[in-house]
Amino acid sequence: MADKFDVYNDTKKIAHTESEGTDGQTVIGLSGLAASTTYDKIAVSYVGKFDKTAVPVFKTKDTAVIKVTGVTMSQKTAAMKVGDTKQVTGTVAPENATDKAVTYASDDTAIATVASDGTITAVAVGTVDVTVTTHDGAKTDKVAVTVSAAE
Incomplete structure (x- = not known):
């Protein structure tokens, strides 16, 4: 059964996702984040729970460069x-x-x-x-x- 999570940037809910995990770990994929941006206030919570777990600071990848041909x-x-x-x-x-x-x-x-x-x-x-x-x-x-x- 998939776990349901809400994802927050500081206090603003930015995503809802479902994911299945194993061995007490769950991989949560996010889309729509800006390229080359450091996120330092991301937190997740199980849907319906008030406690949030902070996500370590991360930086999104640079936008792919499409070369002129x-x-x-x-x-x-x-x-x-x-x-x-x-x-x-x-x-x-x-x-x-x-x-x-x-x-x-x-x-x-x-x-x-x-x-x-x-x-x-x-x-x-x-x-x-x-x-x-x-x-x-x-x-x-x-x-x-x-x-x-x-x-």
Whole structure:
């Protein structure tokens, strides 16, 4: 027969669980606790009993880090005229990667510049690559930009 327990954090009931034990020991599993957090006021009690047993201080595990496997630019080529702006986006894979930060760079700022949000500004006639680079893993992709004269 399963034992029934209430679990408290300080004075607040945070869980109810059932568990079977052997040799006077019971394993109680908790879910919904914050990652990388130290819990020092956890106590358990049999359901219906007022006496609580303090649980030794413990720290939950760090959240699993999901590494970046790649990045894809929203387009591979772009045709612009001097003075035009166009925004491109680097999409990080996998979708649930922990660190989705990216940076954008132009390989020739005399032809086109790129802002931190991926907005390209055509400055002069020519061709340039705008590259997106992931913070995690330095994965890259690029868009080839051709800038022509304004009409």
